[in-house]
Amino acid sequence: MAGGKQSPRQKMINLMYLVFIAMLALNMSKEVLQAFGLIEENLSTSNTALAEVNSAALADLNQKAATNAAQYEAAAATAQQVSKLSNDYNDYLASIKLKLTSTIEEGSEKDYQTQDKTDVLDNAFFVGDKLKLEGKEFKSNMNQYKNDMIAALGEGYPGVKSDLTSKFDTSDVSDREGLKREYLEYNYKGYPLIASKTKLTLLQNEVRNIQSDVMSQLLQGKLIQIASMNNYKAIVNLDKSAFFSGEAVTGSVVLGRYDDTTVPSKVVINGQEVNKADIKNGQIPLKLGSGSVGEKEITGYMEFIENDKIIKIPIESQYAVIPKPNSATISADKMNVVYRGVENPMTVAFAGIPDNKVNVSGAGLSKASTGYMMKPGAGKTVTITATGTLPNGDKVSDFKEFRIKNLPRPTGMVSKAYENIAKTRANLAISTVSAEFLDFDFDLTPRVTSFLFKVPGQPSVPVSGTKLSASATNVLRKARKGDLVQFAQIKAVLPGVNVQSVSDVTVEITD
Structure with a gap:
């Protein structure tokens, strides 16, 4: 029960609560126990499948790093560290489950109706109302896993880090009466054995899903894309570099990337082989004599080795030599x-x-x-x-x-999103309000100074800064599931620039 000094009346309520829990445990519906067992089976099957998928993803990244270290070595190193942390913590949770179920008679592992005892986990983690060393170790390992994973991920992965922070939080929990209760006591003490086992399997499922999420992002190249998008450039590839007045300008627009990890094995331009040492940041230097006035051609090819085969990419272009202009x-x-x-x-x-x-x-x-x-x-x-x-x-x-x-109107953001936003109250309470110039060519970042927070049926709360104040958080608690709360009248400043009013943001409450 809740720690700290308690009145005699509160102690009596706590005692009655324990008796009530004991009566519930004694009379626990066999169907409920069976349902817990089936859920635990499904979660275990899912965890096994996820572990296989994650293992295959790690092997794929390791293979890519072996053939293209410059591009995939960092991603593979992250994947290896995340996999080790996830596997080690998963094994620890498995050892806890094995210890808890060691008292089950052989052959009765799936007889979930007999797994209704509450004292197995209680004796493992508690001495009375106090945590045993094993209980403290359980919380310490959960926190260690969370912190080590966040450190291993480095920059990026805001969604994964948010999941780690929320799903592996061992801080005290407020019950329905608003009393603070210790994490293990609230989540595990007094529950039937099969319920506690299911909760531990669910924790393993969270570990595997987070690992899978990281692997997926690495394999899809999102990490590399985040690090290198500034190296992309739209290239207008005209059929000619000079056109006569009245002539249609024809060509195409392609996306090119400056990438020093993709270097051809051979480059030939107008019959001359280019020195590979001159290729910098994926750019092949071009230096030709202009010659006399008129149209000229650039021809050649690039060679790449792929799967022990030579791939030849042709180089074809034209340019025009024209007299000096007077405009x-x-x-x-x-x-x-x-x-x-x-x-x-x-x-x-x-x-x-x-x-x-x-x-x-x-x-x-x-x-x-x-x-x-x-x-x-x-x-x-x-x-x-x-x-x-x-x-x-x-x-x-x-x-x-x-x-x-004038500058366009900035767009209001909550956690870097501005439309179709849905959040739990807990996530929204720690979200950051910002403003951005979307689809704008200048890199300008307005600083939000204040906003008005609105919850349906509640008075609007003025807030200074970029996060919900204590007053706003109190109003947020009164929001119902499905309510649309609003961040309105967002004010932002930008030194030396007259910033227009920022657009409002609406967020749907999901819990």
């Missing part, structure tokens, strides 16, 4: 408009004229380490003018007008 190229690096309040990267150049021979001007424009930065002020448009000096000393000039737009 400037002025473009925004990321968009066809510029945004007020932020620095917009700009490229301003005259084709065929060195940068040191080009003068550029415009309201809010400044020189950067590479290119220019435009930070527009008031108004709806801004004009950039470029003047270039040709080798013969002649001047050529051009200009371009850009529209000025």
